[in-house]
Amino acid sequence: MEMCYIRHPKNFETLKIMKEPEVTLQLALDHGLTKEEFELIIERLGRIPNFTELGIISVMWSEHCSYKNSIALLKTLPREGGRLLVGAGEENAGLVDIGDGLAVAFKIESHNHPSAVEPYQGAATGVGGILRDIFTMGARPIAALNSLRFGSLNDPRTKFLFEHVVEGIGDYGNCFGVPTVGGEVFFDDSYKDNPLVNAMAIGLVKVDKTASATAEGLGNPVMIVGSSTGRDGIHGATFASEEISEESEAKRPSVQVGDPFTEKLLLEATLEIIKEDLIVGIQDMGAAGISCSTSEMSAKGDSGMNVDLSKVPLREKGMSAYEIMLSESQERMLVVAKKECEKRVIEIFEKWDLHCETIGKVTDDGLLGIQYEGEAKALLPAHDLVLGGGAPVYIRDTKEPDYLKATQSFDFSTLDIPDDISECFIRIFSSPNIVSKRWVYEQYDSTVRTNTIVGPGSDAAVIHIKGTNKALVAVTDCNGRYVYLNPHEGAKIAVAEAARNVVCSGATPLAITNCLNFGNPYKPEMYWTFKKAVEGMGEACRYFDTPVTGGNVSFYNESPDAAVYPTPVIGMVGLIENLENVTTSFFKKDGDLIYLLGEDFEEIGGSEYLKVIHNKVTGDSPKINLEIENELHNSLLELIRNGLINSAHDISEGGVAIALAESCVGDRENKIGAAVTIPVKTRTDFSLFSETQSRVLVSVSPEKKDDFESLMINKNTVFNCIGATGGSNLSINDQFVFELEMLEDIYFNTISKKMNVAL
Secondary structure, three states: OOOOEOOOOOOHHHHOOOOOOOOOHHHHHHOOOOHHHHHHHHHHHOOOOOHHHHHHHHHHOOHHHHOOOOHHHHOOOOOOOOOEOOOOOOOOOEEEEEEOOEEEEEEEEEOHHHHHHOHHHHHHHHHHHHHHHHHOOOOEEEEEEEEEEEOOOOOHHHHHHHHHHHHHHHHHHHHHOOOEEEEEEEEOHHHOOOOEEEEEEEEEEEHHHOOOOOOOOOOOEEEEEEOOEOOOOOOHHHHOOOOOOHHHHHHHHHOOOOOHHHHHHHHHHHHHHHHOOOEEEEEEOOOOHHHHHHHHHHHHOOOEEEEEHHHOOEOOOOOOHHHHHHOOOOOEEEEEEOHHHHHHHHHHHHHOOOEEEEEEEEEOOOEEEEEEOOEEEEEEEHHHHOOOOOOOOOOOOOOOOOHHHHHOOOOHHHOOOOOOHHHHHHHHHOOOOOOOOHHHHOOOOOOHHHOEEEOEOEOOEEEEEOOOOEEEEEEEEOOHHHHHHOHHHHHHHHHHHHHHHHHHOOOEEEEEEEEEEOOOOOOHHHHHHHHHHHHHHHHHHHHHOOOEEEEEEEOOOEOOOOEOOOEEEEEEEEEEOOHHHOOOOOOOOOOOEEEEEOOOOOOOOOOHHHHHHHOOOOOOOOOOOHHHHHHHHHHHHHHHHOOOOOEEEEOOOOHHHHHHHHHHHOOOOOOOOEEEOOOOOOOHHHHHHOOOOOOEEEEEOHHHHHHHHHHHHOOOOOEEEEEEEOOOEEEEOOOEEEEHHHHHHHHHHHHHHHHOOOO
16 A cells, blocks of 8 residues: 555644544545545444544545545456466455466555655655565565656756655665665656656565465454554545645655664564464555554455554554554554464564554454544444445546647647757757666665666566576556557557566566556546556556556646646566576677667657657657567567577667667676668658657677578568677767767766756
8 A cells, every 4th residue: 555644634733632523524525535425424324423433434435545536447457367366456465476386476556645745755665665565465575666757857856856765765675675676767847746656566475375464263363563653644545645735745744754674674573474374364554554454454354353542552642543543654564363373473573573462353243343542432344444345436527638639630740850860869868768777776775685687777677586597577667758648559558668678688478567647537637548548558468468466546646737647657577487588688799780670650759859859748659559569579589588689678768779879888887889770761860769669679699690580580570680789889870970988978977967966
C-alpha cells in the first residue's frame, strides 16, 4: 500500500483535545466521503457510525485503499496465467514461479503526494513500504528499482525535489542493504507540481515457504510487531485521494518518518517466523495502518477480529482510538500467529529488539471489534470495508479530451527543417531525458549482496539468482507523452518497450506490475484516458503473455494548474535461463558490424526531437504493431541464445542517432566509435530522430555475419547492416561527426552540472 495521508477534518486539531464529536453529514464530507456513501454506511450499520468508525471507513473507502474508481477497469486486465502463483491483488505482492523450487515476488507502488510536500521522507518511506510488501510474502528482497518524474531542471523547486527524493531513496535502500539496480528518470513541465515517485522491489522465496495476508482460526492471537505507533501519517490514504494544493504544505508534519535500520531487523524477524511456520498470516501496515491490516486480513480469511488498542505500543501520549487506528507509522506489521506458537513469535521479535504485543484474537463473526481503555470504540463488518468486498465501486463518465482533435491532426510538414542537424543532435543528446542518470544512481548502492550482474545504465538490470545458472531481469518503463497523445497506443508501447528492454538483456518476459499515475477520475476526460490506457495495457499484456501481478493506482496527480501526463508505469520482470545469455547495450569491440532490426516510419509525435527542437508535444504517438514487436523479441532471443550478437540496444527516446551514441559511450571503460549510414526517407531530421517502435540496434562479429543473416532471413523482422564499430568518433551518413570525448562528457556530466548550480 502507498503510505501517505489525506485531508484531516477541518476541525481535527480541536477534536484531538475534546471528546469525540457527534458524527454528521458535514463531518463525513470533511473526511472525504460523499453524501451517498455516508447514507450507505448508515443503511448497512443500521445506525450512524461513531467518530472512530467514521475515521476507519473514510480511509478504507478512500480512493487509495478501496480503488473505488478503478477496480472495475482493473479487473479487465489479464490477472492470471503464465507462471503466476497467486492472482493479481490477492497478496501483498505478485508471485511468479521461476523454477528450481523458487519464486520471485515483486511489486511497484507510488508515493507521489508525500514526496511532493516532504521529498526526503516521502521517497524514503515509499521504499520502505514496498520492501515490506515483499518480505511479508516470505521473500528476501534482492533488488529495488524506481521510476521518477519531475518538472524542468531549470526550476529551483524541481531541483530541490529531485535532490531530496534521490537522497531519500538512496539512504533508505543503502541502509537497509538492498541494491538499487535500475529505473528511470524523466523531466517534463507537466510534473512540476506533482512529482511521481514510484518504487519497485523484487525478492526471492522458496515456493513452499510463502506467507499469506490472511486471518484464520478462531482464537488465534493477533499481534502487532515492529515499531511503536505515533501520530505520523494520520489520514494518509485520503490525502493520496485528493489533488495537490497550497493546503498540502500544511500537511507536512503528517508525512511518515522511516527508519531503515529498524526495517532491517523487522525483515530478519519476519523471515524467521515464516521459516519456522509459526504464523497463519502477516500483512504490512501501510496506508490506513491498523485499520487496513485488520480489516483486509479478516475479510480475506472470512473471519473477524477483536482488538484492544490499549495493548498497542505507543510513542506519544494521549493518543485516541481514532489516531491509533489511522496512524501510518512505519516499520510495523500485523501478525496472526498459531495459538501454540505465540510465545516463540514473541521470543524471536524480542531477540531482534522489536516490539511484539498480542493485541487481540481472531473471531468467526466477520466483525472488526475495537476496544480502547475499557470502552468499545468500533464494531464494523470487515468485508464491507475492503477492496473487492463491500467498498463502493464506481464507473465514472467518460469524454474524449478535446485537445486530441488538434494534436492528432497536426501537420508535421509545417515544421521548419533545421539548418544544422549536428546542433540538433547535440541539443537532443544533452536533454536530461536522454543523458545518463549517473548523478542519480551513483548515490545508490547497486552492488550490495553481490547479485548484480548488470546495474544501472543498460537497457535493464540483471540480477543473479545465487545457486543457479539463472538471472532475473527487471525494468521500469513508460513515456507519458505518448499516453497523453494516444492513451491506448501509449500504454501498449509502455508494455512493449519494457518487454523489449527485457529481451535485449537476454531474458524472456514473465509478468508485469504497474503503477498507474493519473489525474482526477471524476473529470470525464481523465477517466476516458484512464480507461483507454487500461485497455491498451491489457491488450499488450495478453499478446506477450505477461499477466499483471498487481500494483497501484495513483489518482489525483493534479495541481490547480494542470494534471500530470497520464503515466502508467510498467515494472516488468524476465528470466534468463543461462548466464551466458546476459546481453548489454554497449558496443564491445572495434570492427563489429552494426545492424538495425526493424523498419522506420519517421514517427516524431511526442518525440524528444519535437520537444527539444520545436518545443511541441503534439501529433499522434508512434504506432505499435504487437505482432511485429513479438517477432522482434523472438528473433532477438534466438540470436542471443545462439551467441550471434555482442550487444543489443532498443531504439526509444531520441531515435536511432541517439541510440547509436549511447551504445558508443554508455560503457565509460570501453568507449567505441562507429561509422554508419542511416537511410533517409523524407527528411534527415525525421529519419535520425524518429521514435518508431519495434527497432533494435545490434552488433555482430564479422565472422558471424553469415550465420546472423541466415537466421534473420528466416524471420519476419526487417534488418539492415548500417555500418561498423571502431575509431574515436561517431560518424553518421558521412555528414555528421561527433567526438566520443565530447559525447562522453555530455552524457555523464550534464545532470551533475545542473545540480551543482546553487539552488
